[in-house]
Every structure is written in C-alpha cells, then in structure tokens.
Amino acid sequence: MEAKMDLRNERYMSALAMEGSMTKAAKLLGISQPALSRWLDRLEEETGCRLVIRSRKRLVLTQSGQIYLEGCQKCLKEASLMQEKLNSLRSAGNTRRRIVVGGSVARGSKAFASFYADFIRTYPDITLDVDFDVNTGLWKKLLHGEVTLAMLGATQTEMREVDFMKFLDEELLLMLPPGHPLGYDYSQLPKNVAYPTLDLRKLQDTPFVVQEKETSYSHLLYQILQQNNLWPNVIFRSNMIPLLYDMVKTGAGAAILPAAYFQPDDGISVFSLTPRMIVYQGIGVRKDCVIDEPIAFVIHRIMNSWGSPYYMHRYADYYLEQRQIRSVVE
C-alpha cells in the first residue's frame, strides 16, 4: 500500500473534525488554510474516496471520513500511550522522581495523609512530598513549578495557565453563634428544605470573624457584604477556616463559611446568602504538566478522600481523557 499514514495525517484529521471548519482547524494547527486544503485533497486522492463534504455552513465528514477519523484517533491514542511509557523509561535512568502536592493545613493535610501510604507502596521509585500554604501561596507555587499539583479553592474554573479540575461545589453560608437573637433551632427545620435567608443589615451590631485576603473567595465576601449594605464589625481575621468555625461555635461572632464545616449539633444557625454563593474545591495543575499514571493516581485519591459526590470522580476520568486528546492535537 502506497499511502502513508504518518501522524501528521492523524493530527490534521482530528483537528478538522474537532473544529468543524477549515479556517479554524488551520489556525489550531498553525498552518495556512490553503495548505490544509491541499493536504485534504491529497489525502482524498490517496484513500480514493471523499472524506469530507465541504459545505458552506459547516464541514461534514462522509461515512468514509468518519471511519478514517476513528482510525486516526486510535492511532493518536496508541502514540500517546507509547510516549507515556517511553517517558517513564527515560526518567528511570535519571535521578529519583519527586511529586509535590500542595494543600491547605486543614483539609489538604487530611487528604494527603489518606493516600500517602498507598502511593509509596504503589510507586516505590517516586518521592511524594507535601507543601502546606494558604491558597494564594499555592497558586504562586504551582505557577513556579514548586508544587506538581495543588488542592485549591477557586471562584471560577477557567484559568489561563492552570487546569482546574473541580471536584466539589460548596455553598458559603452565614453562620450565627448559638444563642444569637436572630438564630433559630436547626433541629426544628423540616428536612430537605432550603436554608433560610436573612437581611444582612440586621447584623450591624453582630461581631464578625472573617477570612483574610489569602482565602480564595475573600473578595466575594466583601462584595456581598457591601451589596447588602453591611459594614461588619470585624473583631478577628484568620485564614484557618476550622478556627473561624470554632470561634462561631464558642460565641465569638458570626462568620461566612463553606457549608461543609457546619455540624447541626453545634447549635449554630445557618443562612443562605442572596444571591447564593457557590465556591469550588478542586485540583490545579499547570497546563503544560504531563499527567501520567502516578499523578493521575494522586488526583483520583484526593477526590476520593475529600468526600466529593460520586459523579465528580467520573469527571476526573473524563477530564484526564479530554486533556490527553487535547495535548495530542496540539
């Protein structure tokens, strides 16, 4: 058979199918549109049949084109699997590999402890380290390559230099200490009912304990307090969220904290904010980081230990797969 099937054909074809237009595909591949068009003509000549209908609106693959595309995707997958294996062979000859996981002292340390033993048993040749820091510090270390991946809080999921795999949505709740005049008895609240809301202006005289600016969502907190015309009487600031929760519990003041910390038996009254505030927990990796088996292991284990809902674990699989496809095309 004379026709070549070099990986250029495969990459071009995948890009074409993914973008659905000659112009966009050429741009993605960094070549000119006429060059891509010539390539397609040649390919159709080689295979002896039409692969693409060049419609005005959109490019549509023919039946043969669809089959060819499937072949291409299989090839790219095999090639990327090979690269992964060769990578580990190449690095085996060098020094010992080190993976550094970044996280918070509170929940990050718990997650790290839960998978450390399994990791070193599964990958005895890799050193696994942990680096605790506040959220902004973790971002910086991630960008500078000081940590391989980090457990992060975020208020958005699209970021330029970092891929963020969200594994938990958390609502921020207003928490009033036990015995507060505006409080209510949580045990009396019927099940499956939304948390009540509260006019924040009524809290003018309530002391507050708040997060410092290193916490991922601190800017949102100030925003929402301002929108509600509340200039709280802040008596204490800290980035240690469990500490803030304990201070609410012991009656020091009110706070706005992620729902996960709330324990119904503590006598604390919780309220939804208007609008409801959702923040994300997830894992950040740099966009250029190659996610191989050991790193994927860490990602999955973090998600498991964090107690995130089951569907989010599937999201990790999906995400890793998408990322692989993307990196092959690029």
Next chain:
Amino acid sequence: MNLTELQYMLALEELGNITRVAERFYVSPSAISQCLKKEREEQGIPLFRYEERHMVPTEAGRVYLDTARKLVQIHDETYQKIGAASEKGADEIRIACSPVFEDDFEKKILPEIRRQLPKTNLTVLPLNAVNALEYMSNSMAEMALLPVPSEWHTTMLEEDVLGENHLQLIVPRAYLHLPEGKTPGVEDCETIPFILLSRNSLMRTYEDKVLVQHHISSSRIYEVSNYLSCREFLESGRGATFLPVGFLPEESAGHFYRIEPTPKLAFRNLLLTSSIKKPDAVQQKVKRMIEELWKDL
C-alpha cells in the same frame, strides 16, 4: 514517525540487520540507518542495540515496536473499511439516524425489516440532524430519521411525520434548594450550569429561546453533540439540560425535576426521503415498514 518508517523498524526487529532491511525495501542501507537515527532522536532514547553483530530492540524499542505493530494494523483495518464503505451496494439502503432514535431503531425496527427483506442491505449512519441533511443532499443516504423543530421545513426532502414530542428541562434535584412543595420553574435555574446542544444543531436555537425568555445567561455551558451526551452529562451531575419527553429512564426520575418550559419546545419525528429522486420499490417498502413499526414503539 510514519508508516514507512514504522515498517522499516518492524523489519529491523525481524531481520536484525540494516543491510537486509534495505534489500527488502529496495532502498539504500543509509536510508535505513538515517531513519533509525531520526527515530532515536525523536524518541530521545535508543531503540536498538548491538548484540553479537545483530541489532536487537532495547526495552524502549520493544515499547516502540509494539505500538508500531498496532499502528500498522489500525491503518490496514481503516483502509479496508473505507474501501467497503465508499462503494454503495446495489441493494443497499443507507439510513441516517439521529442518535436519539438509534437504540430503538436498531433493536426494534431493523431486525423486523431484515427478517422481511433479507436481500436488502441496510446501513444505519448515526448522525445529528444537520449532518444527516447534508448526507441527504449529497446522495450519501437514502433516508433520514430525525427529530426537527416543528416550524422547520424543507422543500428538498419529502417529510413524513412519524410522531410529535417536545422537550423538557431536566434539573438535578441536588442543584436546586427549594422549599418543600414548591414546583420549580425555569427561572429558578439561574445559577446552575447548562448542558446544551452544540451551536450548529437545529434544536440549539430552540433551547436558547427558552433561556433568553427567562433571562438566564448561565456562565457555565457544556456543549455536546446530541441528546445521548446530554443525558450522560446530566446523569453525571454536570448541570441541567433539555431532553425529549420519555428520554430519561424512569428509575432515575427521582433525582431530577422535570420542568415544562415556555414557550413549548415542540418537535416532530420525521422520516425524510428525497423529493427529487423518487424512491424505488424496495425503498418504498422499507419506508412503509418503518412507519408501521414506529407506531408500536
């Protein structure tokens, strides 16, 4: 890495000698050794080493050759399949079928037609509506089975209405915290992510209409190519989506709210044939059988 180079490397494994590989492919030995050098540089690790005047693959080389064998095999299979697909058989009828109907069609309708018309060769092409119409107008399919918005019409094709249905907005219960007893409406979905069909689909404009009417501009939108993916994304908890009535399995209904959107998103299930080229007798027969069998679904 291209097919020729892969074949050189596979031959080198088999013959263990550059000169003999060159002889087999009628090229100069330097072509082979250059190729070996290039692959070595590309992969950044030696693929072969000398052992008693023979070239044998290294550990990395074995990984490389395993992949090479797979790639050659995928290539051969692909070309065979393309060859078979590009020629339309004399008695072949190609039916472009929306993924929404594919399952029912393959399991409940196709076996019956095959039983009654054993000589006819029926091929099902799973395609979304826009692509299916493109196939119809390029004579790459004889029939199409598609859901299209009720106001959509074409003069190029003969429309045969099999049934009518409409879209419901499906929202995972976990996303909406509502007081007990309150029925949710579209307007409650302001803050949640949406899974919508891709921009080039016929139904997307339809879905957007509802969102615009209720002033919903979700900041998180997943775009997928068909309702099967919508359902899959929905079931993995990624957000709310629109689905045809009856498309959500009954056993999972407890996890979701079903909202009837306004305006009502009605669509028709159409069986389309060419209005220019009259269908032949067999095609007529198949068409009638689909109509009949559809009624029992």
